[in-house]
Amino acid sequence: MSDKTNNINEGPGNTGDEQAINQKLDELIALLAETNIDSDKARNIQQRLNHAIENSAQESEGIEALRQIDTDNASRDDLLDEFSILLSSHQFDSEASKKYIRAEKGANIVLMIISLVLITLGLAMIVMPAPPDFEIYTIFFFNPNDGITVMDLISSLIVLSGIYLFIKSLFKSPVNPKQ
Numbered sequence: 001m002s003d004k005t006n007n008i009n010e011g012p013g014n015t016g017d018e019q020a021i022n023q024k025l026d027e028l029i030a031l032l033a034e035t036n037i038d039s040d041k042a043r044n045i046q047q048r049l050n051h052a053i054e055n056s057a058q059e060s061e062g063i064e065a066l067r068q069i070d071t072d073n074a075s076r077d078d079l080l081d082e083f084s085i086l087l088s089s090h091q092f093d094s095e096a097s098k099k100y101i102r103a104e105k106g107a108n109i110v111l112m113i114i115s116l117v118l119i120t121l122g123l124a125m126i127v128m129p130a131p132p133d134f135e136i137y138t139i140f141f142f143n144p145n146d147g148i149t150v151m152d153l154i155s156s157l158i159v160l161s162g163i164y165l166f167i168k169s170l171f172k173s174p175v176n177p178k179q
Contacts, residue, residue: 118162
């Protein structure tokens, strides 16, 4: 990249990326004006440019546009109309949907691992003996030497939060299994 694109002063309405794109577009226009191009080469350049613009628009707006429908509080008919418009204007290929599903499954797996670690940690805190300085206050005594402490209650909350996250990760599957 040239020094000109790295040292662009940002205007109030343009970001650095937009100014860099405008500068490169001006350079392309100047280059095309200097060269002799036939209609086949012009069509090829136009198709490549259109393809690049469509790919950048699809990656940034594809699935995010569909998520915005979910936030609207509209009637079913309006949602269906919006959904059909979005499906006709955004082209989804199998690669984009596979990428999305892979990311969702990966997030679910990470959430399951975190929840299992929380459950194990909480149970270990309950079962393993703690030093007397760490056991803050005994709430209920079973005998003079043992009882339910504040640490046991905190450990129970950790276990319950792990169970909640585990259940949440199980039922958040992006792809419904065949029924």
